[in-house]
Amino acid sequence: MESQSQGEANRKSQNVKRLSNTDAITSQETGKEKAKSLNTGKQKETKQKKRNKMNKVSNQILEPVITVTTRDPDVKDRPPEKKRRQCFKVLMLSWEVSLNPIYMAACLTNDNKINDCSYIALSPPTKDSDWTTPIEQSSMVIFYSSPKSKKLLYKMERYLDYSITKKGQEKVLVIILDADIGNTEWKTKWAENKFSKTLKQFRISQTELDWITRKDILQEMLEKIKQIRKFLIGFTGTQEKPAEGGPSVSSENKVTKKIQKTEKSAIKKPSKEEEQKSPKENAEMRRNVYIVSSKSDSDWLQTLLQSLYFKDVVKDVKTIVTMDSELEGPTDLTSIILYFSNSKSLSSFCSQLENNATLLSNFEKKNIIVVVDNLDSKETEKEATILYNKSPIGKLSRHLLLFWKEEKETNYLKLLTWNEKAAEEAVGRWKAFQDAINLRIVQPDPPRPKIGTVGIFSRSAESDYAWLVTLLKSPKFLNFVDDVRPFYISNKKYEDFYQAVSKCSFGILYHTKNRGRVNITNVTDSLYDREIEVLSSVLGKESLVNQW
Incomplete structure (x- = not known):
C-alpha cells in the first residue's frame, strides 16, 4: 500500500x-x-x-x-x-476629300457632350475594317455629302445599312451641303432611296457652314476686303455707302460688328460738298483699277472688285501682265494693285524693280496697293512684311495686304451680302443639328442578335475547318454563339443530317477547293444541291452561309 x-x-x-x-x-x-x-x-x-x-x-x-x-x-x-460627365464619340463618314467635314468634326468636338468627333474619308476606297471598326466603337454616325462628293448618298447603301445595323436608325444622321446646287438627278434618286425616307436629314449651305465653322477666318477675310474698299474710298472721296441696289455696310450688323468698328474709326466722314454731289457725279468719280499680275492666280481679286460690293467705287478692272503701254497715264482716279502669288514672286519683282520704278513713281503712293497671296504660316507673313518694308516698293506704295490660302477657300463673296437675319438662320440651323445629336447620342445601341447554335455542315474532314470552330468559340463570339456543332455529310443516313439541322439555329456549309473544284451547286456533279435546299427551308436563307 x-x-x-x-x-x-x-x-x-x-x-x-x-x-x-x-x-x-x-x-x-x-x-x-x-x-x-x-x-x-x-x-x-x-x-x-x-x-x-x-x-x-x-x-x-x-x-x-x-x-x-x-x-x-x-x-x-x-x-x-x-457626377462625372459622360462622354461620347461621334464618327463622320463621307466620300468627299475636302476641309468641310474636317471643320465640322472640329466644331462638334467643342460640344459639351461630345469629347471626340473623328472624320474618315472613304475616298480613295479603303479596307472595310478601316470604317467598320470605328462605327462599332462610336456612339453615333453622321454621313456628310454634297454635289461634289465622288459617291453620292444613294450609292452609299452599303455603309448606311451597316451603320443602322450596328447603331440603330435613330443614331445615324445625314447632313447635305448645298443641296440646291447642281443637277437634280442625284436629288431625285436620293428622294426615292429607302434611307432617305427613314433617316433624319439636315441641309446647310456653304456660306452657313463657313460662318459656323470658320468664323474667325471669314472675319479676317472680310476685314481685308473692307480695307481695300476703304483705300479706294479714301482716294475718291466718295461717302462710305454702296450704290443703290448694292449691299449696305450697315446691313451686316452683328455679323461683322468687329469689322465695322475698325472701318468706322478709319474712315473720315464725308464733307457737305461731297454729300450734295449727285449720283452722276459720284459715278464719274469711280476708279479704274489695274491689277499687275503675271499669273491667273489673281482672278479671284478681279472677280471681287467687279462684285456688287464695289459697284459704287470701282468703274473698271483690268489685269495686265506687265506695266507697259496698256497702263493709262496717272490720274487721281487710277489705282494700281501689284499682285504677287507668294513671297518669292515679290522678292523677284523687287530685284528687277528698276524697269518699273519710273512708271510707278508717276503715281501717288496712295494709289498703289501691294497684295501678297497664298501665305500659309505666320513665318511667311512675317517674311513678306519685312521684305516689303526693306525694298524700294515699300517707299513707292502706301498699302500692303496679305492673304492666306484658307481665307479664299471660304464663301466670302456671298457673306458680303449677308444681314443679321441670315446669320441667325445659320446659327439656328446648326443648333438644330447639334440638338439632334445630343438627343440621340445618349440612347443605347440596339441589342446584338443572338445566333445560338451554329452547325457546320461539310463533306470535308473536321480538321479542314478546325480554324473556323476555334474562331466561333473565341471570346469575340461569346455573346452570340451558344454552341458549335460540326457535321460530316455522307450519302448514307440522310435522316441524321435532317436531325442535325433541326437542332441548329444557324448553318454554315463548308467546302474546300482542296477537294478538286468549287462544285457546290447548280453545276455538273454538284455536291450540295439537296443539302442547301434543306438548310434554306429549315433555317431560312438569312441563317445560312456558304463558306469555301
Missing part, C-alpha cells in the same frame, strides 16, 4: 512539472507575442505618422472627401457630389 501511494505521489509531481513547463513555455510565447505586437504597434504608428504627413501635403492640393453617414447627426447635410 505504501508503494502504491508513493507511486501516485511521483506521478503527481511529474504532472506538476509538466504543467509548470507548459506554463513557462506559454508565458515565453506570450512574451514574444507581446513584443511582436509592441513592435507592430510601433511600425503602425510610424506608418500612420507618414500617412498623416502625406495627407497634410495632399490636403493642401485636394479638398478632403467628407463622408456623411446616418451616425453623424451633428454633421449638416451636404449637396451630393457632381
Whole structure:
C-alpha cells in the first residue's frame, strides 16, 4: 500500500512539472507575442505618422472627401457630389476629300457632350475594317455629302445599312451641303432611296457652314476686303455707302460688328460738298483699277472688285501682265494693285524693280496697293512684311495686304451680302443639328442578335475547318454563339443530317477547293444541291452561309 501511494505521489509531481513547463513555455510565447505586437504597434504608428504627413501635403492640393453617414447627426447635410460627365464619340463618314467635314468634326468636338468627333474619308476606297471598326466603337454616325462628293448618298447603301445595323436608325444622321446646287438627278434618286425616307436629314449651305465653322477666318477675310474698299474710298472721296441696289455696310450688323468698328474709326466722314454731289457725279468719280499680275492666280481679286460690293467705287478692272503701254497715264482716279502669288514672286519683282520704278513713281503712293497671296504660316507673313518694308516698293506704295490660302477657300463673296437675319438662320440651323445629336447620342445601341447554335455542315474532314470552330468559340463570339456543332455529310443516313439541322439555329456549309473544284451547286456533279435546299427551308436563307 505504501508503494502504491508513493507511486501516485511521483506521478503527481511529474504532472506538476509538466504543467509548470507548459506554463513557462506559454508565458515565453506570450512574451514574444507581446513584443511582436509592441513592435507592430510601433511600425503602425510610424506608418500612420507618414500617412498623416502625406495627407497634410495632399490636403493642401485636394479638398478632403467628407463622408456623411446616418451616425453623424451633428454633421449638416451636404449637396451630393457632381457626377462625372459622360462622354461620347461621334464618327463622320463621307466620300468627299475636302476641309468641310474636317471643320465640322472640329466644331462638334467643342460640344459639351461630345469629347471626340473623328472624320474618315472613304475616298480613295479603303479596307472595310478601316470604317467598320470605328462605327462599332462610336456612339453615333453622321454621313456628310454634297454635289461634289465622288459617291453620292444613294450609292452609299452599303455603309448606311451597316451603320443602322450596328447603331440603330435613330443614331445615324445625314447632313447635305448645298443641296440646291447642281443637277437634280442625284436629288431625285436620293428622294426615292429607302434611307432617305427613314433617316433624319439636315441641309446647310456653304456660306452657313463657313460662318459656323470658320468664323474667325471669314472675319479676317472680310476685314481685308473692307480695307481695300476703304483705300479706294479714301482716294475718291466718295461717302462710305454702296450704290443703290448694292449691299449696305450697315446691313451686316452683328455679323461683322468687329469689322465695322475698325472701318468706322478709319474712315473720315464725308464733307457737305461731297454729300450734295449727285449720283452722276459720284459715278464719274469711280476708279479704274489695274491689277499687275503675271499669273491667273489673281482672278479671284478681279472677280471681287467687279462684285456688287464695289459697284459704287470701282468703274473698271483690268489685269495686265506687265506695266507697259496698256497702263493709262496717272490720274487721281487710277489705282494700281501689284499682285504677287507668294513671297518669292515679290522678292523677284523687287530685284528687277528698276524697269518699273519710273512708271510707278508717276503715281501717288496712295494709289498703289501691294497684295501678297497664298501665305500659309505666320513665318511667311512675317517674311513678306519685312521684305516689303526693306525694298524700294515699300517707299513707292502706301498699302500692303496679305492673304492666306484658307481665307479664299471660304464663301466670302456671298457673306458680303449677308444681314443679321441670315446669320441667325445659320446659327439656328446648326443648333438644330447639334440638338439632334445630343438627343440621340445618349440612347443605347440596339441589342446584338443572338445566333445560338451554329452547325457546320461539310463533306470535308473536321480538321479542314478546325480554324473556323476555334474562331466561333473565341471570346469575340461569346455573346452570340451558344454552341458549335460540326457535321460530316455522307450519302448514307440522310435522316441524321435532317436531325442535325433541326437542332441548329444557324448553318454554315463548308467546302474546300482542296477537294478538286468549287462544285457546290447548280453545276455538273454538284455536291450540295439537296443539302442547301434543306438548310434554306429549315433555317431560312438569312441563317445560312456558304463558306469555301
